[in-house]
Amino acid sequence: MPYEKELAAAKKAVTLAARLCQKVQKALLQSDVHSKSDKSPVTVADYGSQALVSFILERELPSESFSLVAEEDSGDLRKESGQDTLNRITELVNDTLASEGSNSFSTLTTDDVLVAIDSGKSEGGSVGRHWVLDPIDGTKGFVRGDQYAIALALLHEGKIVLGVLACPNLPLASIGSNQQHSSSNEVGCLFFAKVGDGTYMQALGGSTQTRVHVCDIDNPEEASFFESFEAAHSLHDLSSSIAEVKLGVKAPPVRIDSQAKYGALSRGDGAIYLRFPHRGYREKIWDHAAGSIVVTEAGGIAMDAAGNPLDFSKGKFLDVVSGIIVTNQKLMPSLLTAVKEALNEKASSL
Numbered sequence: 001m002p003y004e005k006e007l008a009a010a011k012k013a014v015t016l017a018a019r020l021c022q023k024v025q026k027a028l029l030q031s032d033v034h035s036k037s038d039k040s041p042v043t044v045a046d047y048g049s050q051a052l053v054s055f056i057l058e059r060e061l062p063s064e065s066f067s068l069v070a071e072e073d074s075g076d077l078r079k080e081s082g083q084d085t086l087n088r089i090t091e092l093v094n095d096t097l098a099s100e101g102s103n104s105f106s107t108l109t110t111d112d113v114l115v116a117i118d119s120g121k122s123e124g125g126s127v128g129r130h131w132v133l134d135p136i137d138g139t140k141g142f143v144r145g146d147q148y149a150i151a152l153a154l155l156h157e158g159k160i161v162l163g164v165l166a167c168p169n170l171p172l173a174s175i176g177s178n179q180q181h182s183s184s185n186e187v188g189c190l191f192f193a194k195v196g197d198g199t200y201m202q203a204l205g206g207s208t209q210t211r212v213h214v215c216d217i218d219n220p221e222e223a224s225f226f227e228s229f230e231a232a233h234s235l236h237d238l239s240s241s242i243a244e245v246k247l248g249v250k251a252p253p254v255r256i257d258s259q260a261k262y263g264a265l266s267r268g269d270g271a272i273y274l275r276f277p278h279r280g281y282r283e284k285i286w287d288h289a290a291g292s293i294v295v296t297e298a299g300g301i302a303m304d305a306a307g308n309p310l311d312f313s314k315g316k317f318l319d320v321v322s323g324i325i326v327t328n329q330k331l332m333p334s335l336l337t338a339v340k341e342a343l344n345e346k347a348s349s350l
């Protein structure tokens with residue numbers, strides 16, 4: 001089966017990175033540092049997650065040439081002022097590797113950690129294979145104690161062929177706004193997809209996997225929609241005018257951070273995800289690579305606001321027209337029409 005060993009390595013890497021992030025988030029919430037706008041613990045988890053994923057992928061796939069496009073770089077850690085942070089990251093990475101329980105465990109030095117982080121400097125592109133990583137997507141959610149994701153995808157000849165999404169705080173039960181209250185409050189989901197093979201979900205750290213599908217709603221009035229929690233990341237007014245006014249969606253928006261939105265959509269928790277960044281913002285491939293294949297392999301579609309497919313082959317930026325929209329096959333035509341109308345109205349009112 002194509003990409004079988006890559007998928008196994010990606011799941012292992014992301015699961016370990018999630019363990020590191022959970023530990024840091026717990027300490028962060030207990031120490032209340034997040035309310036003091038001290039960014040260092042976040043940095044520690046972002047860097048630690050990136051170092052771990054990079055290290056595990058190279059270790060598990062030694063025969064392949066390794067290229068990684070990732071969000072973070074080690075610049076600040078190489079400065080005098082970054083020494084303490086680097087020591088803390090190295091300790092976290094080694095503790096997490098030790099918890100893996102394998103015999104092949106080796107202790108990493110601070111230099112090893114810097115090298116692992118800097119493996120993420122690749123520019124990607126349309127030729128060859130490149131891993132694409134967001135070590136913590138939804139950093140603001142992470143600091144708040146809310147949703148975040150570790151998002152890893154494989155780009156091959158310009159197409160995303162595999163994606164793994166760990167969502168440590170996402171309930172295993174549905175979070176859609178139309179859902180009945182669930183008796184289970186267990187959290188921690190791992191979504192994964194390979195091209196042509198469907199999307200699966202399992203409990204983070206568990207082994208039983210279930211195939212998931214986007215919802216099959218065709219009446220927008222019965223749909224619900226996801227958007228960013230952060231209004232700075234997406235125009236909430238525009239989403240409301242599209243979903244509520246134009247499409248007649250009745251349910252209130254479900255606002256959560258990170259690519260957990262793609263994961264939730266892939267299992268049918270809601271029907272639509274709308275993202276309209278403020279003018280001038282350029283999307284990055286790591287913010288959508290894993291999420292988009294998780295949704296498309298579950299039967300959904302992700303496009304830009306003009307109806308173009310997402311093109312991950314142009315380097316680290318994902319250039320889109322006006323925004324990103326995601327839904328099932330049945331709703332996409334009416335969603336596209338509503339989006340075009342709303343964007344035209346917005347343009348003519350400026």
Ligand SMILES: Nc1ncnc2c1ncn2[C@@H]1O[C@H](COP(=O)(O)O)[C@@H](OP(=O)(O)O)[C@H]1O
Pocket residue numbers: 071134136137138139140141227228229230232233234256257258259277278281284287
């Ligand atoms: N002004 C902006 N507009 C749109 N997206 C932004 C933004 N500033 C940051 N982002 C991106 O939004 C991502 C989080 O998305 P969401 O709002 O869905 O949680 C961030 O990922 P990181 O948290 O990995 O930096 C970041 O890449």
Ligand SMILES: [Mg+2]
Pocket residue numbers: 134136137138286287
């Ligand atoms: Mg991100």
Ligand SMILES: [Mg+2]
Pocket residue numbers: 071134135136137138139
């Ligand atoms: Mg990030």
Ligand SMILES: [Mg+2]
Pocket residue numbers: 071139
């Ligand atoms: Mg970031």
